[in-house]
């Protein structure tokens with residue numbers, strides 16, 4: 001079993017916590033796992049990506065390359081589009097439909113591609129696009145968007161719901177545990193086949 | 195104890211702790227910073243942020259003389275700053291084990307260049323170790339201390355972005371309890387005067403020769419003969435991972451020690467394979483040495499680039515083993531360059547400098563981002579501290595200093611700007627230096643510094659008063675101002691740059707990430723005349739919707755800067771409680 005998950009978004013959106021949760025979960029479940037992150041400059045609102053590679057064998061390179069991701073978790077739509085070439089033809093894309101405009105677009109120096117929604121539909125193996133930020137806000141905080149997206153993807157990963165809830169318990173501050181579990185379950189509902 | 199998932203940098207710190215290290219002195223720099231931050235969490239280790247890398251290495255050297263195991267960490271360009279003590283410590287050797295950890299940044303994820311630190315190791319004459327994953331980060335740093343003490347040498351431990359900033363599973367071990375190695379006065383060893391240095395150099399070459407020989411037997415120089423002996427690959431560090439993924443059946447010599455090279459082992463390996471390839475990011479460091487021995491290399495930099503990062507696919511392609519499947523093309527996605535945060539104190543200053551069309555000799559820190567649109571308010575960025583020297587040189591060359599400034603952060607000023615300012619005073623400059631005092635080292639993730647009032651462990655510490663410091667250097671005109679008072683600031687910049695005397699402006703407002711913001715989002719009311727002045731500050735919360743500026747309430751932190759630049763008083767605070 002090899003599962004490659006690419007987590008993409010905008011610096012400051014909390015993509016790192018999502019990958020750390022996945023890493024712990026994989027370790028607790030007896031898999032080998034490697035994560036590769038971006039720190040430094042891009043964390044100031046730039047395009048950021050975290051690679052998560054899980055295997056029941058040994059993981060070598062920590063990086064996922066084009067066409068190798070089983071799952072992409074996109075915290076923002078343009079970032080989903082940018083990183084789409086990394087998805088396997090039959091891979092699954094989970095995308096937060098919230099948009100954060102990059103400065104060149106705000107300033108009118110560049111344009112977001114037209115028909116991004118359609119493009120993502122056409123080229124992802126499967127796609128689940130929803131307003132994960134709203135789901136997180138409904139659960140109690142916009143900060144829980146990472147857990148919502150993990151919830152949505154959870155059925156495609158080899159971990160039980162109990163294991164997920166346990167790792168959430170061990171990873172967030174006590175007063176936020178219930179809210180995050182709730183956000184996770186809401187995300188899981190969103191990700192279920194309809 | 196047990197298995198934990200750790201960042202490469204956390205594993206280095208854990209390894210240092212297990213090896214019994216008691217003194218760490220570093221200067222932050224991506225991708226090396228978390229080693230020191232993690233070390234600071236161990237009670238047994240004295241951890242400090244030094245004002246720059248040179249001081250860090252000197253402190254580590256002093257600690258080594260005192261008999262402790264010591265560590266100094268930095269990014270690749272930091273080793274340039276520390277090169278002076280590093281090169282001579284390489285000659286004298288050590289008392290307690292001493293490691294210099296350097297993290298390169300191939301691909302320039304957060305750096306101004308892609309230099310290859312292995313050359314510093316070779317040029318200084320110290321062994322260079324290079325781990326390939328998080329577990330090895332921990333193992334190699336422990337080994338580095340053994341090598342350091344056994345061979346009486348400083349050891350350079352080389353990391354990189356993909357090693358330092360990847361996480362993997364690491365097995366924890368116990369900390370060794372060790373006593374200080376008693377210090378004995380030995381001026382023939384520790385006083386590097388010409389007569390001693392000549393002798394020290396002989397000893398240094400001798401131990402390097404010994405290491406080259408002994409390391410043929412070291413486990414970290416690992417021969418892995420594959421089914422396929424037609425391809426033999428010599429590689430190290432992260433490139434080993436890429437190459438092994440790309441060519442699993444090939445034969446490998448994975449080097450853990452990249453200087454001095456285990457010549458005998460390499461020659462043996464070469465004789466067992468049909469064709470020898472060297473796969474290393476950056477310069478042909480290993481390749482050229484091997485070629486110089488007359489060992490034929492079938493492929494190295496003639497197959498692979500000197501620039502940027504490698505990947506498994508790139509290696510497969512080079513060996514004609516890539517299936518070459520097409521992927522979708524999304525290259526029309528607009529770039530998303532990083533930005534100054536909403537509420538960033540630096541925005542006020544760069545709004546003003548952009549408005550005044552000032553020539554700005556810039557420096558390195560968050561504020562370098564002001565070089566990008568919409569402010570576009572920076573003319574140069576070279577290395578830390580260079581803003582001041584360059585502004586001074588420009589003034590001396592052109593005889594003109596009007597509407598020209600040097601701009602640098604508080605941490606950068608204390609790192610290496612202060613010497614430039616002393617030079618300006620001494621050589622009678624008339625320019626203007628602006629210090630952005632945001633009370634922290636922002637760019638690298640908010641480390642304390644000598645002006646911030648706390649130390650590396652987060653405890654209260656004496657804070658340098660920048661104004662008094664500048665005055666003590668001899669600057670007569672020092673003005674402190676809040677950069678969000680944009681009207682006054684504009685006046686001050688005009689006055690000081692027009693003045694026929696050296697001056698310093700200190701903009702004082704804390705980084706938006708270290709103090710709580712009002713978090714009451716602002717809104718643009720119908721008093722707005724669409725002049726778009728508010729869009730010139732480059733706040734990520736201000737977009738255009740329906741042809742007019744619009745504040746995205748989720749992103750706005752309520753800092754109020756936009757209300758201060760709006761000429762029509764058209765921006766209001768909402769009453770909504772904090773988010």
Ligand SMILES: Cc1ncc(C[n+]2csc(CCOP(=O)(O)OP(=O)(O)O)c2C)c(N)n1
Pocket residue numbers: 221222223224269271272275558559560561578602603604605606607630632634635636637638
């Ligand atoms: C020689 C060297 N060491 C370290 C770094 C990494 N680095 C980049 S900017 C910076 C400090 C920025 O702090 P400051 O000047 O206070 O500006 P701020 O980011 O807070 O605005 C550091 C340490 C570097 N580029 N060069």
Ligand code: SF4
Pocket residue numbers: 044533534535537538539540560561632636637705706707
């Ligand atoms: S981290 Fe602080 S100094 Fe850096 S851009 Fe953000 S607010 Fe500004």
Ligand code: SF4
Pocket residue numbers: 536537715716733734735736745749750751752753754755756757
């Ligand atoms: S929109 Fe105005 S108040 Fe809100 S963060 Fe930006 S500059 Fe500050």
